[in-house]
Amino acid sequence: MCQDEVAINGWTSTPANAGAIFGDQPFINKAEPLSIGDDVKFPFDDPIVAKTLDYVRGVLHPETLNHSMRVYFYGMVITKQQFPEIAATLSPATWALTCLLHDVGTADENLTATRMSFDIYGGIKALHILKDLGATQDQAEAVSEAIIRHEDMGVDGTITYIGQLIQLATTYDNTSIHPHVKDFGKMVHETVCVQVTEAYPRLKWSTFFSTLIRKEEKIKPWCHSTHLVDFDIEIETNTLMKQFE
Numbered sequence: 001m002c003q004d005e006v007a008i009n010g011w012t013s014t015p016a017n018a019g020a021i022f023g024d025q026p027f028i029n030k031a032e033p034l035s036i037g038d039d040v041k042f043p044f045d046d047p048i049v050a051k052t053l054d055y056v057r058g059v060l061h062p063e064t065l066n067h068s069m070r071v072y073f074y075g076m077v078i079t080k081q082q083f084p085e086i087a088a089t090l091s092p093a094t095w096a097l098t099c100l101l102h103d104v105g106t107a108d109e110n111l112t113a114t115r116m117s118f119d120i121y122g123g124i125k126a127l128h129i130l131k132d133l134g135a136t137q138d139q140a141e142a143v144s145e146a147i148i149r150h151e152d153m154g155v156d157g158t159i160t161y162i163g164q165l166i167q168l169a170t171t172y173d174n175t176s177i178h179p180h181v182k183d184f185g186k187m188v189h190e191t192v193c194v195q196v197t198e199a200y201p202r203l204k205w206s207t208f209f210s211t212l213i214r215k216e217e218k219i220k221p222w223c224h225s226t227h228l229v230d231f232d233i234e235i236e237t238n239t240l241m242k243q244f245e
């Protein structure tokens with residue numbers, strides 16, 4: 001594997017346990033204000049991202065698409081402020097593709113199309129989608145692995161950087177609490193949260209997604225979402241994001 005691709009596509013080996021990264025603090029570097037659109041931009045001009053955005057607009061619920069966009073910005077802010085060396089090489093396009101497709105398994109046409117868990121099926125689906133849209137094999141596989149493992153919030157071993165990042169960014173938007181990171185809501189500056197939610201409104205995401213998780217667990221009582229204990233309740237009772245619902 002080309003070493004440049006490891007850094008560009010987010011394969012860098014990272015502790016699976018976020019607590020091992022941040023210790024007894026919610027951050028390595030204190031969260032600071034950033035401008036969404038100036039300091040952090042979405043790669044709309046990347047051809048694979050543009051094609052993928054067109055695709056997900058046709059299959060994802062509006063609530064899920066807005067969530068995916070918020071996750072992109074939260075993840076980029078976390079990368080820039082907490083891991084600047086990684087930010088210098090990580091492809092915004094690969095991260096954007098991960099965000100746009102991370103919940104593709106929850107789309108109406110996919111959730112009941114298989115007995116597989118939404119994240120695992122979604123990762124496999126994303127691999128084929130991206131190859132069909134012209135992504136390189138390495139980029140498609142990096143996105144796929146991150147999606148497959150984005151509910152795999154364990155403490156042992158390692159994970160890819162974008163695998164850890166998709167966990168951090170989705171957790172911030174979904175529950176704003178992390179089982180292994182103290183005061184997790186402080187990882188992103190409140191002014192960033194305001195900007196992101198103004199650009200991509202939550203549309204009552206806490207109610208929408210908690211309902212969706214309950215639906216999956218009802219029709220697939222073996223699903224990977226059950227690994228996250230009380231996940232639906234934590235989503236529904238997200239106090240940090242309540243003001244934006």
